[in-house]
Amino acid sequence: xxxxxxxxxxxxxxxxxxxxxxxxxxxxxxxxxxxxxxxxxxxxxxxxxxxxxxxxxxxxxxxxxxxxxxxxxxxxxxxxxxxxxxxxxxxxxxxxxxxxxxxxxxxxxxxxxxxxxxxxxxxxxxxxxxxxxxxxxxxxxxxxxxxxxxx
Amino acid sequence: xxxxxxxxxxxxxxxxxxxxxxxxxxxxxxxxxxxxxxxxxxxxxxxxxxxxxxxxxxxxxxxxxxxxxxxxxxxxxxxxxxxxxxxxxxxxxxxxxxxxxxxxxxxxxxxxxxxxxxxxxxxxxxxxxxxx
Numbered sequence: 001x002x003x004x005x006x007x008x009x010x011x012x013x014x015x016x017x018x019x020x021x022x023x024x025x026x027x028x029x030x031x032x033x034x035x036x037x038x039x040x041x042x043x044x045x046x047x048x049x050x051x052x053x054x055x056x057x058x059x060x061x062x063x064x065x066x067x068x069x070x071x072x073x074x075x076x077x078x079x080x081x082x083x084x085x086x087x088x089x090x091x092x093x094x095x096x097x098x099x100x101x102x103x104x105x106x107x108x109x110x111x112x113x114x115x116x117x118x119x120x121x122x123x124x125x126x127x128x129x130x131x132x133x134x135x136x137x138x139x140x141x142x143x144x145x146x147x148x149x150x151x
Numbered sequence: 152x153x154x155x156x157x158x159x160x161x162x163x164x165x166x167x168x169x170x171x172x173x174x175x176x177x178x179x180x181x182x183x184x185x186x187x188x189x190x191x192x193x194x195x196x197x198x199x200x201x202x203x204x205x206x207x208x209x210x211x212x213x214x215x216x217x218x219x220x221x222x223x224x225x226x227x228x229x230x231x232x233x234x235x236x237x238x239x240x241x242x243x244x245x246x247x248x249x250x251x252x253x254x255x256x257x258x259x260x261x262x263x264x265x266x267x268x269x270x271x272x273x274x275x276x277x278x279x280x281x282x283x
Contacts, residue, residue, distance in 0.1 A: 011249040015257050019264045027260055037259040040252065093252060095165045095245075114257070118249050120172050 011118040021082035021105040021112045028085055028103060029053050034061065041065035053079060059087065074101075089118070167219060168245065174218035179203075180211050184234065187221060191233035
């Protein structure tokens, strides 16, 4: 996937995972499974997840461990079980700016290739579609456009 | 008070990063950054390889200056451009941090998959035993 000419820096991670695409997709989208691996805190963690799994629906993860607390949230953009999941993602780790995460799953026999793409907004990926109801993203786009119009 | 200062710091850092990413979204500006990463250069030298007017290139350079990635100083009548690597380090910091973060999360995901598989197997065994 070469989108080098159209976006800022992108982080991409690839894995071959010993599980079916359906099983992996559920780990990403079922709150009772999300809380079991998404928290970055070691040891005992109180993790609460909620998700409204539909395009435009919101999800959030609230994690706490001792004194530390962290919250991440986002909005689903595309849900295509078990092939593709796209959502916005905002939290302390993203400096509290909106970012876009795409998880693509391709079955390889008993295993599944997982490609995770994490990109900062604004990006043309957003311009291509799926812009309804996205206050944050539109704000970022507006910023980008106003910056570009100074050209 | 300290918390407000920290929040202001984070907000301005975010604004700076956004300006950097917006600046990098354009191929001409990325080419200028690439050229300047080799050595500092005069504005006219930078403009030369591009099939556009000096004026058009100058506008791109101004966007890069506004983002803080490029600095300008004067040597006699020449305007010399150079890269402020501090900003590039900040961008790299983000990608390095995120790559490590996702690597660790996917490790955790695979650990959970192994756990679930084990649970599944032992549940099946239990069921078999129960039916006997």
